[in-house]
Amino acid sequence: MARARPEPMxxxxxRRDAAFTAxxxxxxxxxxxxxxxxxxxxxLTGVLNFDDKLIGNPFLPALHGGVISAFxxxxxxxxxxxxxxxPMVEAGDIEIEALxxxxxxxxxxTIDFTVDYLRTGLxxxxxxxxxxxxxxxxxxxxxxxxxxxxxxKPFAQGTGHFLMPQPKDSxxxx
Amino acid sequence: xxxxxxxxxQFIEAIPHARALxxxxxxxxxxQAEISMPYKPELVGDPRNGVVHGGAVSAQMDTCCGAxxxxxxxxxxxxxxxxxxxxxxxGANPGQTITAKATCYHITRNVAFVRAVATDDDVDNPVATAxxxxxxEGR
Numbered sequence: 001m002a003r004a005r006p007e008p009m010x011x012x013x014x015r016r017d018a019a020f021t022a023x024x025x026x027x028x029x030x031x032x033x034x035x036x037x038x039x040x041x042x043x044l045t046g047v048l049n050f051d052d053k054l055i056g057n058p059f060l061p062a063l064h065g066g067v068i069s070a071f072x073x074x075x076x077x078x079x080x081x082x083x084x085x086x087p088m089v090e091a092g093d094i095e096i097e098a099l100x101x102x103x104x105x106x107x108x109x110t111i112d113f114t115v116d117y118l119r120t121g122l123x124x125x126x127x128x129x130x131x132x133x134x135x136x137x138x139x140x141x142x143x144x145x146x147x148x149x150x151x152x153k154p155f156a157q158g159t160g161h162f163l164m165p166q167p168k169d170s171x172x173x174x
Numbered sequence: 175x176x177x178x179x180x181x182x183x184q185f186i187e188a189i190p191h192a193r194a195l196x197x198x199x200x201x202x203x204x205x206q207a208e209i210s211m212p213y214k215p216e217l218v219g220d221p222r223n224g225v226v227h228g229g230a231v232s233a234q235m236d237t238c239c240g241a242x243x244x245x246x247x248x249x250x251x252x253x254x255x256x257x258x259x260x261x262x263x264x265g266a267n268p269g270q271t272i273t274a275k276a277t278c279y280h281i282t283r284n285v286a287f288v289r290a291v292a293t294d295d296d297v298d299n300p301v302a303t304a305x306x307x308x309x310x311e312g313r
Binding site: 026027028029030031032033052053054055056057058064065066067069070071073074106107109110111112113114115116117120 | 188189190191192193194195215216217218219220221222226227228229230232233234235236237240254255256257258259260261262265
């Protein structure tokens with residue numbers, strides 16, 4: 001018996017792009033801060049698009065510590081959500097046509113988040129990448145780093161614990 | 175309102191990001207600060223339930239902790255966050271103002287130690303707590 005033909009790559013890509021857009025556009029607060037997300041295969045990079053309203057110290061000037069913390073946390077949540085969400089889309093549990101804000105699964109919930117401020121956040125774009133230490137059925141641990149001019153000189157790093165969306169959560173949400 | 179508090183209020187509310195979040199200084203003095211953040215739809219983390227994003231709460235907590243350090247009796251000339259940890263107890267009730275109260279409970283020549291708690295209308299059940307260390311810049 002012949003195996004089913006593999007799907008054409010552009011179909012796979014279209015599905016992933018739709019899933020990705022649904023995920024990132026789902027957070028009003030991310031839009032407020034000007035956070036976007038770039039995807040290269042399975043590698044995600046958070047981008048904080050600079051704006052004057054992100055300034056915390058107008059004399060230096062420097063990014064607000066809270067903005068940096070929120071940027072790290074949002075990148076962490078989106079990375080975690082993507083890892084959790086993509087297999088569901090790939091398995092066909094979620095149809096792309098039905099992908100709206102109302103029926104994407106809930107986001108992981110932050111239990112705690114710690115930020116170390118290493119350098120001043122300069123008034124320009126910033127980037128962040130997250131590494132999932134472990135993502136279990138209930139809990140996940142994640143580490144994030146943010147940089148500006150040089151990848152090897154992070155200006156902030158964070159670590160946090162998250163509660164993963166439970167299957168019954170998505171039932172009640174839908 | 176005392177003059178120094180009025181100045182502090184203007185100072186904090188002039189921070190571009192504090193203004194963007196809509197932060198309001200409620201109380202300040204003796205190493206303690208209270209800052210409120212009225213509900214705004216753009217601060218929402220998940221549009222399905224209208225709960226404010228944790229990041230907005232941490233930005234509020236960070237500002238409040240910094241204000242507590244600045245108004246400590248051993249007033250540093252400036253301060254910057256070394257680290258800040260936030261623990262989230264629950265999602266804030268949609269539509270309600272979140273109020274953060276921070277205390278700078280210890281200060282040395284170089285480091286200020288702060289803790290804070292954020293609540294909504296249900297004041298007995300905190301939304302989040304924070305602990306942090308801040309730099310002490312030359313007085």
